[in-house]
Amino acid sequence: MSNLIKTMEKQLLRGAILKLCQEAGAEGIGTKILEISVKRMGYAVKPEDVIETCAYLEGKGFAVLRVIENNVLNIRRELCSITAAGTDLLEGTITVEGIVI
Numbered sequence: 001m002s003n004l005i006k007t008m009e010k011q012l013l014r015g016a017i018l019k020l021c022q023e024a025g026a027e028g029i030g031t032k033i034l035e036i037s038v039k040r041m042g043y044a045v046k047p048e049d050v051i052e053t054c055a056y057l058e059g060k061g062f063a064v065l066r067v068i069e070n071n072v073l074n075i076r077r078e079l080c081s082i083t084a085a086g087t088d089l090l091e092g093t094i095t096v097e098g099i100v101i
Contacts, residue, residue, distance in 0.1 A: 013045065019090065021034075030077050030079055051065075054080040060098075063080050064080070
């Protein structure tokens with residue numbers, strides 16, 4: 001697969017994840033749910049691809065990635081939630097290279 005196609009797939013995946021985060025609301029959405037959702041949308045992703053994409057969005061200020069742990073119950077979840085800047089991006093108030101909405 002060409003570099004251009006890989007780049008475009010990443011940019012589309014970023015937009016799709018932001019949209020799912022917006023739909024999830026303030027509490028955010030688990031990265032496992034994101035993975036399953038984008039797979040159903042036709043993206044061929046691995047768990048690490050979703051985490052990497054959420055980290056990219058966080059680095060740009062469009063999302064927040066946080067870990068929720070409970071050692072007593074042996075639970076560990078990564079949640080991604082959209083920021084105000086991410087909402088502005090989805091609404092078209094701002095534009096940015098690297099994310100296709």
